Amino acid sequence: MEKKAEKTMQARSGGGQMVLEANLCFAIYGAAHAFTRTYKPLLEPLGLTYPQYLVMLCLWEEDMQTVKALGERLGLDSGTLSPLLKRMEQSGYVRRERSREDERQVKIALTDEGACLEARSANVRAAIGAALGCTMDEAAALRDEVMALKARLMQLEG
Amino acid sequence: MEKKAEKTMQARSGGGQMVLEANLCFAIYGAAHAFTRTYKPLLEPLGLTYPQYLVMLCLWEEDMQTVKALGERLGLDSGTLSPLLKRMEQSGYVRRERSREDERQVKIALTDEGACLEARSANVRAAIGAALGCTMDEAAALRDEVMALKARLMQLEG
DNA sequence: CGCAATTCAATTGCGCACAATCTAGTTACG
DNA sequence: CGTAACTAGATTGTGCGCAATTGAATTGCG
Incomplete structure (x- = not known):
């Protein structure tokens, strides 16, 4: 029943857990929620x-x-x-x-x-652009990578 | 009332709509859903x-x-x-x-x-790895970019 | 023409996701 | 000690997201 002593140590080496954060999916899942949390206060005044x-x-x-x-x-x-x-x-x-x-x-x-x-929504785009913390070119490059990933995932569905 | 004739043409130039797809957030929002749809049939046999x-x-x-x-x-x-x-x-x-x-x-x-x-979940990781359609290094690099983006977004919340 | 197959939207049911509120347990401070 | 502040978790209410079903309209085929 002491099955995880060394496993946990290994998982935590490097200053953090590994299994979860190693997953690209978890990163995207978290980023999507971070985005909606960023949009929320901006959209609230518009009632959206x-x-x-x-x-x-x-x-x-x-x-x-x-x-x-x-x-x-x-x-x-x-x-x-x-x-x-x-x-x-x-x-x-x-x-x-x-x-x-x-x-x-x-x-x-x-x-x-x-x-x-x-x-009235002009400020929303401006605020999100600022929140991205990167140039538009960098954002576009990342967007294209994520879209390509999505396309690969959808390819083997229906 | 004919306010959008030229606007639509411009928006569609290049073979598709622009406003929506130009957004990094929409790409991540879609990729997150594509991921959960990919996981769903894999996790269903496990009851998760x-x-x-x-x-x-x-x-x-x-x-x-x-x-x-x-x-x-x-x-x-x-x-x-x-x-x-x-x-x-x-x-x-x-x-x-x-x-x-x-x-x-x-x-x-x-x-x-x-x-x-x-x-029993070993095949889930294998299947997702295959569905990514890229090398582990590429996936890790994209993951790090997405995590960095998430960190920048969360930085200006609470 | 007449009936089956298809298509579009709505509905139902379930499971997140999150804000706001509530309860119970713990800590801190006078 | 005793009360106020804080913390952990549960609950309630709203809004997606999606599978499955339903119902109405359209299309297609004999």
Whole structure:
């Protein structure tokens, strides 16, 4: 039952635990949470959560998208988006209207208030840029590496 | 009302949308989800979710840790860990026993079944290693970059 | 045309993640 | 000693994230 005396010593050599921190996944998992914690106080005055802000970025870029289009862009399914969009409708930032050509799809449209929010969100991008603590080129390089990793992971799913 | 004709064209130049994909945060957010989706089918036969697997990694490295110690290591608070550990107790992988020296703390201990799981999880690490699609050195380098980014983000929180 | 297969969105159920609050136990200070 | 400050963990409430199911609309095929 004294199975871990030497194992723990080895694991801790170098000033910290190894097993967990050795994992790239744990690093990304932690960085993702750190990002949302950084965004939270910036988005709170706008009445948005981070996933809701992602939806707004999509809509500011191109208004009137279907739920499916948003889901494909963001990597989210209707189980996530339906209630999220309903909350955004409650907040008054989007409208949800069933498409005339195809009654199955629901188009998400910005309200005037939602469109105005784009200007008010300028400081968010600035603050995040500053929080990154690196140049835009460095951030872009890291982003490309992470995106390539994600592509490799998704390649062997469905 | 035709406010986005040229904007959309510009945004799409280069073969894809820009606003969203330009963000490092969105890349990490997506990669984190891709990781958990990769882990899911590997951990399902073991009866673990990814956060539960992280707890097991902690405990395999050092048994009998307090909830607080696990939380600091994993970056999770008691609001997340309490119900998670209760589910792991239901699964039969850990026991929760109040400390004798300090009745406030609860020590989490592996059951025999939980300890045995370590051997059965060998294929998980192998499969993830293969799914990464890069060498261990490359993965370690990316991990260090992501950890450094996380450290910079956390630096200007509390 | 008529029925099966497909597609889109919504719903249900479960498991994180976290803020806020609560309880119990411990420590510190007068 | 006794009370105030602090700490550990649990609980409550909100919001994702996703699998599975449902229901309505559309498409495709005989």
